Amino acid sequence: MPDATMLAGGRPFTPLPTQPSFITLSPEEKAAGKWSRANMQRAIEILHRDGLLAISGAVDLEHVKALQESMTATSKQIKGSLKHLSQYNHGIDTNFLMSAPLADPALRFEDVFSNEFVIAVLENYLGPGIKLNLLTAxxxxxxxxKRQNVHKDAPWLHPNCPYLVNTNLALSDFTPENGSTEFWLGSHVCSTGHEQVWLSHNAETPICDVAPDAVEERRKVRPGAQITVPMGTITLRDMRTWHAGMPNSTNEDRIMTAVGYAASWxxxxxxxxxxxLSAEELLTKRTDHQLEFIPDEEWLAIAQDWDLASEASIKLPDVVGHRKSSKVPAGEREWAPLNHVADEEKFVRGK
Ligand SMILES: O=C(O)CCC(=O)C(=O)O
Incomplete structure (x- = not known):
C-alpha cells in the first residue's frame, strides 16, 4: 500500500493504490471450490474501486508452466513470420496477439479456461448469466x-457500467523489466468517450487511445504504474480501465492468456x-458464450494469424457500438450509452 500522509489535525490519509490489490485463495476456499463471503465482498469492492483485481492461488502452477513452455515456442514461430505492423497489436512492434493452445487436450486446463473462482466473481460484478466472448493472449x-499509447480496449462508446471483463493469466513473473502492463487504476469509473481520441469530428465511434490531455489530468489524481505480479496470478480487468502494453527489455517473451466475459445484456x-470445436465442452461448462465453434483443423489454420489487414485472420468479436449504422441489426439501434459526445466536443487526432 502507498505511504500514509497526514491530514490537518494529524489524521492519517492513505492515497489509493497504483498497484493491483490481491486476494489469495485460502486452503478452505480451494477445497470447497467456493469463495468465502468475506473474500467475495473484497473482490467486488476492489473491482469497483480499481477496475483491476489480482487473484493468486487459483491456478495450478504446473498448468502455468506447461502453457508457458508451449506458448513460448509458438511465440518464437510467430516472430519469424512477422512482416507488417498490422500484425502487431495497435500497430506498435512491441506486442502481438496469440491464441492459447485450445485444440490441445493436454493443455486445455479447466482452472485456466473455465475458472470457477473467476466466474463466481464475475457473476456478481457483471451480473448473472455472463457470456464467454473473448479468447486471446x-x-x-x-x-x-516501444510502448503503446494509454488506451481502453474499447474502440466504441462503451456503457458506463461494468459490461466486459478480461481475465489474464501471467505465464511468468511480470515486472516492469519484462514489459508488465501499465494500468491506470480507477480510470474505469470516470471514463467516457470525451476522453477518447476520435479520427474526425463526424466519426461514429472513437478509437481506443485516451486523449493525451485526459492522461495528464488523470496523472495528477491517480497515475498509471506498471504492475508487479508473480507467475500464476490472474488479473481481472474491467475493459474500461486505461492501460498500455510496455517494452520488454529482457531476452524472454512475456506472455499472458486472456479469457473475456460479457454481461448477459x-x-x-x-x-x-x-x-x-474440441474445446466447446470445457468453454461452455460454467457459462453461456458468444463464440463460434469451428472444426479444429479450420481453427488451427487461423489461430495464430492476427493480421488486422487480412480478411482471413482470426478476429476479435465485433461490437454493436462499433458497427456502421447500416450493419446494426434491427432492434439494436437503441445502442446509446449515457456518454453522448457532441461533434464539437470530440478530441480529434488524425491517423
Ligand atoms: O500485453 C500487455 O501487457 C497489454 C497489451 C495491450 O494492452 C494491448 O495490446 O492492447
Whole structure:
C-alpha cells in the first residue's frame, strides 16, 4: 500500500493504490471450490474501486508452466513470420496477439479456461448469466523498446457500467523489466468517450487511445504504474480501465492468456470469436458464450494469424457500438450509452 500522509489535525490519509490489490485463495476456499463471503465482498469492492483485481492461488502452477513452455515456442514461430505492423497489436512492434493452445487436450486446463473462482466473481460484478466472448493472449516481445499509447480496449462508446471483463493469466513473473502492463487504476469509473481520441469530428465511434490531455489530468489524481505480479496470478480487468502494453527489455517473451466475459445484456456480436470445436465442452461448462465453434483443423489454420489487414485472420468479436449504422441489426439501434459526445466536443487526432 502507498505511504500514509497526514491530514490537518494529524489524521492519517492513505492515497489509493497504483498497484493491483490481491486476494489469495485460502486452503478452505480451494477445497470447497467456493469463495468465502468475506473474500467475495473484497473482490467486488476492489473491482469497483480499481477496475483491476489480482487473484493468486487459483491456478495450478504446473498448468502455468506447461502453457508457458508451449506458448513460448509458438511465440518464437510467430516472430519469424512477422512482416507488417498490422500484425502487431495497435500497430506498435512491441506486442502481438496469440491464441492459447485450445485444440490441445493436454493443455486445455479447466482452472485456466473455465475458472470457477473467476466466474463466481464475475457473476456478481457483471451480473448473472455472463457470456464467454473473448479468447486471446498477449506477447510482449523480448528486447523491445516501444510502448503503446494509454488506451481502453474499447474502440466504441462503451456503457458506463461494468459490461466486459478480461481475465489474464501471467505465464511468468511480470515486472516492469519484462514489459508488465501499465494500468491506470480507477480510470474505469470516470471514463467516457470525451476522453477518447476520435479520427474526425463526424466519426461514429472513437478509437481506443485516451486523449493525451485526459492522461495528464488523470496523472495528477491517480497515475498509471506498471504492475508487479508473480507467475500464476490472474488479473481481472474491467475493459474500461486505461492501460498500455510496455517494452520488454529482457531476452524472454512475456506472455499472458486472456479469457473475456460479457454481461448477459451485452448485445450479440455480428461476428463471434472463433474457437475449436474440441474445446466447446470445457468453454461452455460454467457459462453461456458468444463464440463460434469451428472444426479444429479450420481453427488451427487461423489461430495464430492476427493480421488486422487480412480478411482471413482470426478476429476479435465485433461490437454493436462499433458497427456502421447500416450493419446494426434491427432492434439494436437503441445502442446509446449515457456518454453522448457532441461533434464539437470530440478530441480529434488524425491517423
Ligand atoms: O500485453 C500487455 O501487457 C497489454 C497489451 C495491450 O494492452 C494491448 O495490446 O492492447
Amino acid at each position: 498477449n506477447c510482449a516481445l523480448a528486447n523491445t523498446n 451485452y448485445p450479440e456480436p455480428e461476428s463471434r470469436m472463433k474457437a475449436p
